[in-house]
Amino acid sequence: MLSRSKSKAFCEAKSLIKTDYSRTKLETKIVHLGFGAFHRAHQAVYTDLANQEADPSWGIFGINLFRKGPLTQSFSEQDNLAVLIEKGAQETTKRLVRSFTGAMNIDDKGVQAALDKLCEPQVAIVSLTVTEKGYCLTPEGRINGNNELILEDLKHPEAPRSAIGIICEALRLRKTLALPAFTVMSCDNIPENGRKTKTAVVEYAELIDPELASWIAQEVTFPSTMVDRIVPAMSDASFAQIEQETGLSDAFGLISETFKQWVIEDQFCSGRPNWHLSGAMMVDDVLPYEEMKLRMLNGSHSFLAYVGGLCGHDYIYQCMQDSLLKDITLALMINEQAPSLSSQLDVDLKQYAELLIARFSNQSIKHQTAQIAMDGSQKLPPRVIDSILTLVSKPSYDASQAPQTLLLLLAAWMHFIQGKHTADFQLIDPEATTLKALLAVDNDKKCASLLQFKAVFSDAFMAHQDLVQQITHFYYAIDQQGIRAVLDGFVTSTRSPK
Ligand code: NAI
Numbered sequence: 090m091l092s093r094s095k096s097k098a099f100c101e102a103k104s105l106i107k108t109d110y111s112r113t114k115l116e117t118k119i120v121h122l123g124f125g126a127f128h129r130a131h132q133a134v135y136t137d138l139a140n141q142e143a144d145p146s147w148g149i150f151g152i153n154l155f156r157k158g159p160l161t162q163s164f165s166e167q168d169n170l171a172v173l174i175e176k177g178a179q180e181t182t183k184r185l186v187r188s189f190t191g192a193m194n195i196d197d198k199g200v201q202a203a204l205d206k207l208c209e210p211q212v213a214i215v216s217l218t219v220t221e222k223g224y225c226l227t228p229e230g231r232i233n234g235n236n237e238l239i240l241e242d243l244k245h246p247e248a249p250r251s252a253i254g255i256i257c258e259a260l261r262l263r264k265t266l267a268l269p270a271f272t273v274m275s276c277d278n279i280p281e282n283g284r285k286t287k288t289a290v291v292e293y294a295e296l297i298d299p300e301l302a303s304w305i306a307q308e309v310t311f312p313s314t315m316v317d318r319i320v321p322a323m324s325d326a327s328f329a330q331i332e333q334e335t336g337l338s339d340a341f342g343l344i345s346e347t348f349k350q351w352v353i354e355d356q357f358c359s360g361r362p363n364w365h366l367s368g369a370m371m372v373d374d375v376l377p378y379e380e381m382k383l384r385m386l387n388g389s390h391s392f393l394a395y396v397g398g399l400c401g402h403d404y405i406y407q408c409m410q411d412s413l414l415k416d417i418t419l420a421l422m423i424n425e426q427a428p429s430l431s432s433q434l435d436v437d438l439k440q441y442a443e444l445l446i447a448r449f450s451n452q453s454i455k456h457q458t459a460q461i462a463m464d465g466s467q468k469l470p471p472r473v474i475d476s477i478l479t480l481v482s483k484p485s486y487d488a489s490q491a492p493q494t495l496l497l498l499l500a501a502w503m504h505f506i507q508g509k510h511t512a513d514f515q516l517i518d519p520e521a522t523t524l525k526a527l528l529a530v531d532n533d534k535k536c537a538s539l540l541q542f543k544a545v546f547s548d549a550f551m552a553h554q555d556l557v558q559q560i561t562h563f564y565y566a567i568d569q570q571g572i573r574a575v576l577d578g579f580v581t582s583t584r585s586p587k
């Protein structure tokens with residue numbers, strides 16, 4: 090039942106900026122898998138603003154694959170409206186996001202309800218923010234036939250649990266029903282996210298029905314995207330802040346930074362919203378943007394999560410108040426990540442790095458280092474290992490120029506996952522069992538043992554003995570002297586940014 094008073098309060102709240110197109114025109118043309126914080130503060134906003142400019146029919150229905158709770162009912166009770174507060178260093182914008190048509194948890198409603206939604210004829214796009222692990226890929230970017238969810242889905246593909254299995258089954262049903270295909274658009278922080286999603290879906294389909302796999306390969310488009318906006322997980326304090334700043338209580342409310350960026354490969358087999366009118370860049374090749382953002386922004390985030398976390402910083406903005414960490418982070422971006430980028434964009438990378446430091450310094454954004462530290466096994470290869478391997482493969486590389494900060498990051502991660510820096514540590518990583526098994530050795534063997542973890546330390550990486558020695562050196566330096574002493578000595582050997 091729709092609670093009129095709640096949606097009325099949302100619509101009448103004077104403090105909120107609102108689009109004013111008629112929501113009766115909204116149709117569920119986008120189904121989003123992974124109805125988490127990021128999607129609701131990023132793609133949903135671009136879609137809301139695009140609807141305002143032209144063709145307000147692009148509604149989004151959100152589906153959570155693994156989350157229990159009264160979501161479906163409580164979201165509809167507020168007429169599928171949500172508050173978003175955008176905070177810059179000085180300025181604040183409070184908006185109402187109006188582009189949703191509904192939402193559900195599969196754990197509450199069952200997978201058939203999700204498949205029914207995906208098979209509505211007008212659905213044109215299925216987008217995803219299911220975290221890196223949600224794609225069930227091997228480190229080489231192929232479908233992981235040993236992944237628990239994939240193994241289960243292959244036993245009964247008509248009742249899938251993985252995002253890949255659900256997309257494939259929905260496409261199979263649409264093919265059978267002679268409905269048009271939909272575009273599958275990943276919005277996760279994965280390099281070449283479109284190409285990788287296509288590989289996952291097509292390779293999974295091949296295991297079930299090779300003819301379906303060919304149909305998908307021909308009919309479905311998988312655009313790559315670069316997505317950017319810092320949207321921390323909500324806490325009791327941030328929900329209370331929304332209530333205090335707007336007078337509205339919203340279990341779906343969010344606080345994000347003001348900055349947002351979206352670069353999209355323009356390949357949509359069944360149409361798309363007018364995102365180009367709401368600030369998204371439609372391009373032929375997203376890879377240079379993805380690489381720049383993943384290595385410079387996300388790589389620095391991971392550095393701050395592990396090194397900052399070991400230093401005792403709970404939030405990213407606190408890391409930026411630590412002038413040594415801030416200087417090293419800027420040097421990491423300019424001296425190590427920027428030279429690792431494979432193609433040049435018309436972007437001043439020094440200015441880009443400085444903008445990132447300013448964004449990280451925003452004290453209104455309570456982004457926990459512990460949140461970014463999660464799932465390191467998935468995040469380190471594209472953010473750190475790929476950069477290192479690019480740098481060492483350059484003809485001009487000599488071992489005296491090893492990317493020290495990236496190697497320190499890896500050594501810090503090896504300590505971080507042991508949790509000695511904090512009382513209530515929980516290792517959150519899809520590879521936690523393997524990592525814990527590798528750590529179940531005597532203290533003096535832990536470093537060598539973790540270096541056998543192939544998902545991060547690939548054969549290509551381990552072939553560089555100088556890198557392995559440097560990580561080992563940093564590992565023992567942190568062990569014996571503590572992270573602070575290592576950082577103090579470290580800055581003198583870091584070239585200052587040019
Ligand atoms: P969140 O925790 O609010 O939501 C995560 C969503 O992923 C939930 O719906 C959850 O049910 C789903 N999920 C988790 N594991 C899954 C699996 N194995 N299979 C299918 N679904 C799964 O997180 P948030 O903030 O929405 O971030 C999600 C992703 O969005 C990130 O991992 C990242 O790739 C991307 N992103 C996030 C940004 C941020 O600042 N929060 C910014 C840029 C990208």
Ligand code: CS2
Pocket residue numbers: 278316317318319320386387390391460461462468
């Ligand atoms: C972060 C990202 O959680 C993480 O790993 O690095 O979610 C980061 O906040 C976004 O990519 C910013 O766009």
